[in-house]
Every structure is written in C-alpha cells, then in structure tokens.
Amino acid sequence: MKLIFSLLKNSRLKFFFAIFLSALSAVTGVAVIAFINDVIGKLSVGEELSFSILTFLLLILFLFFLTFFSQSLITALGHKVVYELRLSISRRLMNTSVERIDQLGQPVIMATLTNDIAAISKAFNSLPFVVFGISVIFCSYGYLLWLSIPFFIATMIMSAFSIWIGRKLMIISRGYKKRVRDNDDSLYENYQAMLQGRNELKLSQERNTFFYQEHLEPTAEYTRKLDTKADRMIVLNGSWINTSVLLVIAVVVLMHVQFSIGTIEQVTGYVLAVLFLRSPMAGFVGSLPSLIQGAIAFSKVKTLALAEEDEHQTKQFSIAENWQVLNLKGVEYDYTTQNDDIGFSVGPIDLTINQGELIFWVGGNGCGKSTCARLLAGLYQAHRGTIEFSGEMINQDNLGWYRNHFSVVFADFYLFKNLINEEGKIPDTKLVTHYLDKLALNNKVTVKEGLLNTTELSQGQRKRLALLLAYLENRSIIILDEWAADQDPAFRRTFYTELLPELQARGKTIIAITHDDHYFHLADKVYRIDAGKIFQINKQNQQSTWKST
Numbered sequence: 156m157k158l159i160f161s162l163l164k165n166s167r168l169k170f171f172f173a174i175f176l177s178a179l180s181a182v183t184g185v186a187v188i189a190f191i192n193d194v195i196g197k198l199s200v201g202e203e204l205s206f207s208i209l210t211f212l213l214l215i216l217f218l219f220f221l222t223f224f225s226q227s228l229i230t231a232l233g234h235k236v237v238y239e240l241r242l243s244i245s246r247r248l249m250n251t252s253v254e255r256i257d258q259l260g261q262p263v264i265m266a267t268l269t270n271d272i273a274a275i276s277k278a279f280n281s282l283p284f285v286v287f288g289i290s291v292i293f294c295s296y297g298y299l300l301w302l303s304i305p306f307f308i309a310t311m312i313m314s315a316f317s318i319w320i321g322r323k324l325m326i327i328s329r330g331y332k333k334r335v336r337d338n339d340d341s342l343y344e345n346y347q348a349m350l351q352g353r354n355e356l357k358l359s360q361e362r363n364t365f366f367y368q369e370h371l372e373p374t375a376e377y378t379r380k381l382d383t384k385a386d387r388m389i390v391l392n393g394s395w396i397n398t399s400v401l402l403v404i405a406v407v408v409l410m411h412v413q414f415s416i417g418t419i420e421q422v423t424g425y426v427l428a429v430l431f432l433r434s435p436m437a438g439f440v441g442s443l444p445s446l447i448q449g450a451i452a453f454s455k456v457k458t459l460a461l462a463e464e465d466e467h468q469t470k471q472f473s474i475a476e477n478w479q480v481l482n483l484k485g486v487e488y489d490y491t492t493q494n495d496d497i498g499f500s501v502g503p504i505d506l507t508i509n510q511g512e513l514i515f516w517v518g519g520n521g522c523g524k525s526t527c528a529r530l531l532a533g534l535y536q537a538h539r540g541t542i543e544f545s546g547e548m549i550n551q552d553n554l555g556w557y558r559n560h561f562s563v564v565f566a567d568f569y570l571f572k573n574l575i576n577e578e579g580k581i582p583d584t585k586l587v588t589h590y591l592d593k594l595a596l597n598n599k600v601t602v603k604e605g606l607l608n609t610t611e612l613s614q615g616q617r618k619r620l621a622l623l624l625a626y627l628e629n630r631s632i633i634i635l636d637e638w639a640a641d642q643d644p645a646f647r648r649t650f651y652t653e654l655l656p657e658l659q660a661r662g663k664t665i666i667a668i669t670h671d672d673h674y675f676h677l678a679d680k681v682y683r684i685d686a687g688k689i690f691q692i693n694k695q696n697q698q699s700t701w702k703s704t
C-alpha cells in the first residue's frame with residue numbers, strides 16, 4: 156500500500172475514482188448473484204420470468220461496462236506511474252554525484268534500471284486484479300452477512316484462519332524473493348564481466364570454464380533455488396485459499412444438514428456467492444507475488460540513496476568569462492574501502508591556476524592524477540579544504556555553475572553521438588568540419604545535423620572525437636587525462652605542438668595529464684603527483700628539483 160500511495164502522489168484523485176468504479180462493479184457483480192438466487196427461488200414456485208430476464212440483461216451490460224471502465228482506468232494509471240517512475244529514477248540518477256555512482260557500481264544500477272523498474276511496473280499492472288478482487292471480497296462478505304448471520308460468523312472464523320496462514324506463507328516467500336533480488340546484483344556483475352570480458356573469455360577456454368562454473372552458474376543456481384522456494388510458498392498459498400473457499404461451502408452445508416441452520420434458499424445463495432468469489436479471489440492471490448516483488452524493488456531503489464529530483468538539470472548558468480584565478484587550498488579526498496575504512500587519500504592540495512595557463516600533471520600509475528582531475532572539475536567533492544574560483548568559494552549552491560566551466564576527456568570517457576555547442580544546440584557544420592580536419596578525422600567520420608555517423612572507431616580516433624566534443628562545448632578549462640597516450644607519434648606531436656598552443660591562444664586553460672616528458676618544455680607549469688600529493692617541478696632547474704607548492 157505504501158508503494159502504491161507514494162507512487163500515485165500525482166494521481167490520487169483518479170485512483171480513488173477508479174477504486175470507486177471498481178467497488179461499484181463489484182457491488183453490481185454481487186447484485187447479479189443475488190438476482191440469480193432470487194430467480195431460482197421464483198422458478199421453484201413457477202413465477203413469470205420475462206421482466207426478470209430484461210433486468211438481468213441490463214444488469215450484466217452495466218456490469219460489463221463498469222468493469223471495463225474501472226479496470227482500464229487503473230491500467231492507464233499504472234502505466235502512467237511506471238512512466239513517471241522511469242523518468243524520476245533517471246533524473247535522480249543524473250542528479251546523483253559521480254562518487255555515489257562509482258561507489259554503487261554499474262551492475263547495481265543496471266539491476267535497478269531494468270529489474271526493479273520492471274518489477275514495480277508488473278506490480279502496477281496487477282493493480283486492476285487487486286482492486287477488483289478486494290472490492291468483490293468486501294461486497295460478497297456484505298451479501299453473505301445479509302444472507303445469514305450464523306453462516307457469516309463461521310465464514311469469518313475460517314477466513315481469519317486462512318488469512319493468517321496465507322500471510323505467514325507470503326512472509327516466507329517475501330524473504331526468499333528479497334534474497335533473490337540481492338543476488339541479482341551479482342548476476343548483473345557476471346553479465347557485465349561476460350560482455351566486457353568477451354575477448355578474454357573467448358581466448359582462454361580455462362578462464363571461460365572457470366568463469367562459467369565458479370561464478371555464473373553458482374549465482375544463477377542460487378537464484379533458481381530461492382525462486383523455486385518462494386514460488387512454492389506462493390503456489391501453496393493459492394491452493395490453500397482455493398481449498399479454504401471450498402471448505403466454507405462444506406461447513407455451510409454441514410451446518411444446515413446437521414444442525415438445521417438456515418433455509419435451503421440461504422444455503423443455495425451462500426454456495427453461489429462463495430463460488431462467485433473464487434475467481435476474483437484467485438486473481439487477487441495470484442497478483443500477490445507481483446506486489447511483493449514490486450515492494451522489494453521499491454525498497455531496493457531506496458537503498459541506492461540516489462539524489463532527490465530537482466530542477467537544476469535545466470538551469471542555464473551564466474559563465475564567468477574572466478575568472479582569472481582558480482585556487483585550491485588544503486583540498487583532501489579519502490577513498491573508503493569496502494569495510495568503510497579509509498583507503499587511498501589525496502591531498503592536501505594547494506594549487507593556483509591562472510586563466511590561460513597550459514599545465515601538465517605527471518606521475519606514476521595510481522598516484523592520484525585522475526582523482527585530482529575529478530576534484531578539480533567538481534565531480535568529486537573535497538572532504539576537507541576549499542576551492543575558490545573567480546572570487547567565489549565553491550559550495551553546494553554554486554557547484555553546478557563551477558562545473559560548467561570545465562570540459563574533461565577522461566581515460567574512460569563516453570562518446571555521445573550527438574554534437575552540441577555551448578548553448579546545447581546543433582553546432583555550425585563549418586566549425587565541425589574545421590575541427591574534423593584538425594583532428595585528421597575528415598575521411599573517417601561524417602556529421603549530419605549534429606549527429607556523428609559512427610563512433611565505431613579505433614581508440615585513438617575515438618579519443619580525437621572526444622576532443623572534438625570538448626572543442627565544441629567551448630568551455631574555459633579543458634582537462635585531458637592522458638589524451639595523447641593512444642595517439643600515434645606524428646599526431647602526438649601535432650597535439651603538443653599545434654592543438655594545445657592553439658587552444659591556449661584562444662584563451663583556454665588546459666590541464667593535461669601526461670607521461671610525455673619530451674614536451675614538458677611547452678607547458679607553463681609542470682606538476683608531479685606522488686602518492687596523492689602534488690609538487691611543482693621547477694622548470695628552470697633542469698635537475699628536476701621538486702618544489703612543494
């Protein structure tokens with residue numbers, strides 16, 4: 156119920172109207188049964204039936220339309236909620252910090268985007284059966300009470316017992332399903348390994364077998380076992396509820412035969428009503444697994460602790476053209492390990508970047524260069540220390556504005572096929588052609604209305620396209636994370652001796668992470684990053700004296 160109400164926050168009125176229609180259709184259904192019961196009574200005393208047949212036809216026509224309208228309204232609402240949920244989770248994901256997304260990892264997020272949304276969607280699709288089932292159950296109970304109080308008391312006692320057992324079975328099933336859902340994250344991790352490690356798996360039969368036998372199969376097997384147990388409880392519950400309904404009939408007949416309780420008309424009416432109840436009840440019980448899985452998926456989405464939705468994605472920032480100085484003071488960042496202990500730490504970093512400078516960062520693998528780049532671009536937020544940009548201290552309120560001054564090509568960049576300019580519009584074709592020429596890609600790629608015809612290129616060429624995207628964004632600060640590492644020697648030279656100076660001449664500030672020491676002389680400043688600390692290399696002193704900044 157909590158799941159339904161929180162998701163229906165914008166359509167509660169419509170939902171209550173649909174429930175009202177559903178209840179009305181349930182009342183009409185019970186009225187049809189009462190009517191048939193009445194007709195059977197009249198038939199037994201040989202009364203005229205022509206008027207009754209017309210009433211009966213009108214009643215079932217009314218029932219048909221009412222059921223159709225109420226259920227199609229709930230179905231449409233369900234689809235709307237799923238649509239809103241899909242967009243809402245995507246918006247929240249886009250608002251979530253890069254750090255949080257990195258912490259969660261892609262398999263966990265993919266499991267939510269596919270599994271959880273599908274489960275919630277299925278839960279909503281079962282809503283018409285649930286609402287109709289509950290309405291019919293309530294109306295039928297009202298009719299049963301009206302027919303006979305003693306029979307009703309017996310029915311209530313048996314129903315309470317049945318529900319108690321059913322609830323226990325559903326709790327057990329829910330426990331299993333929750334464990335299945337937790338295991339789905341590992342299953343997605345295996346899927347990711349299978350796809351991303353396709354070359355390695357194809358080349359090594361041993362790894363292929365090991366991966367299949369030690370990872371994929373046990374994970375899938377665990378899910379199979381728990382799913383089987385969970386579904387066994389669900390099937391048991393279905394059979395139990397079905398049998399309980401028949402038991403009610405047996406008890407009512409027994410009460411009449413053995414203790415002469417009620418009249419034969421009451422018994423017939425009771426049996427008819429209880430039999431009528433079986434199908435909506437089966438629909439309701441049958442939709443419980445979807446509801447359970449929907450609730451599990453909903454709580455799983457909550458555990459991701461995604462950011463809240465807000466409007467900042469569509470905000471237009473006024474860019475500081477003349478920011479002059481970017482200052483980092485005592486900036487520190489700690490990675491946490493899986494046990495929440497502090498892992499690798501970066502900083503304290505004290506750094507001054509002047510507008511228009513060409514800066515190189517060098518350092519060994521794992522020394523913290525990419526982490527520093529993420530901190531500088533505002534993708535990771537410093538745990539301690541401050542960033543001052545264009546005279547403004549950077550905080551949560553102006554972080555989005557600050558980030559909008561950066562273009563970054565990371566080592567693990569993603570290449571969007573659509574080109575956009577600094578205004579988020581399709582860029583000028585002449586400008587794109589000009590940059591494609593510059594990046595020696597004009598024979599490889601064509602662009603039509605801002606859409607690249609392909610991104611299926613070599614790694615070095617894809618990196619050139621990533622640089623094209625950065626060119627077109629026309630941001631003031633460009634960070635390039637080992638951009639030249641995948642380029643051939645000739646183009647690497649072009650990059651250092653032509654492209655970077657040209658960007659600098661256009662007033663861009665460039666921070667290039669690099670290992671290419673032949674080109675260090677071209678930079679205004681060179682810094683070495685070592686074990687998370689940053690030191691400026693004194694360029695005047697060719698003996699490479701490291702000077703702490």
Ligand SMILES: Nc1ncnc2c1ncn2[C@@H]1O[C@H](COP(=O)(O)OP(=O)(O)OP(=O)(O)O)[C@@H](O)[C@H]1O
Binds near residue numbers: 518524
């Ligand atoms: N997601 C992460 N979770 C925990 N620790 C991490 C994570 N990413 C990096 N680290 C730690 O931070 C250190 C610095 O990583 P970083 O990617 O900044 O290094 P780098 O200098 O860019 O390395 P490379 O030259 O190999 O790309 C790593 O040695 C690692 O211990």
